[in-house]
């Protein structure tokens with residue numbers, strides 16, 4: 001089966017007046033369709049840089065990125081990008097915030113609006129279609145941001161620390177919600193996080209990066225018993241602390 005995402009030997013440097021900063025070096029991994037990967041690594045190791053390369057905002061200096069076997073620039077697949085801040089516009093209500101992408105692409109019609117309304121209802125935002133972002137809790141705003149991203153029907157979803165601005169309790173439940181939404185829609189996703197628990201409770205595989213320049217330290221496959229699949233169930237499963245210790249040790253030891 002052709003991988004959804006195939007990254008081979010990717011390196012990237014930033015060029016500034018002070019010189020060159022190697023941010024990522026020789027990154028290679030693949031992602032199967034429907035797979036959920038988490039990327040963890042110390043602050044500044046190149047996690048956000050990796051996502052900008054994967055969505056084509058920046059081009060690698062070396063290496064190649066294929067989506068469905070095609071170079072990124074030739075791929076018809078849509079990539080969705082969700083950031084730490086929800087970037088909802090206060091002057092638009094929730095429905096017109098989540099429909100913004102479709103509006104820009106001239107794809108807004110009765111059918112697509114009804115689909116968005118159904119998504120709002122099934123993701124716990126029924127009755128808030130005409131509310132302003134400031135009337136919503138942090139968790140509801142983040143779900144609205146997810147709907148705005150999913151509205152464009154991306155095949156590959158890139159999430160850059162999307163829960164880190166939320167308080168701990170909200171983060172747990174939004175992380176639970178969002179990962180089950182992604183599971184049921186069968187999206188291939190990459191979640192960047194500095195929170196090891198978040199990575200272990202959501203991902204099929206964890207990509208551990210070294211400090212800058214980010215290199216692949218280890219790729220760990222995560223498997224939980226059938227009755228421990230949701231993030232909250234995983235957190236209460238005995239395997240959880242075993243994985244936590246493994247990832248923690250990998251992050252602490254550097255050759």
Ligand code: ADP
Nearest residue numbers: 014016021023042043044045046047048049212
């Ligand atoms: P992370 O998301 O893992 O915290 P980033 O991908 O944002 O890390 O950044 C990786 C490294 O690249 C950082 O250590 C930073 O020094 C450097 N960097 C990031 N953005 C820029 C930029 N626009 N110009 C120069 N250097 C940058």
Ligand code: MG
Nearest residue numbers: 047048049160
């Ligand atoms: Mg970052």
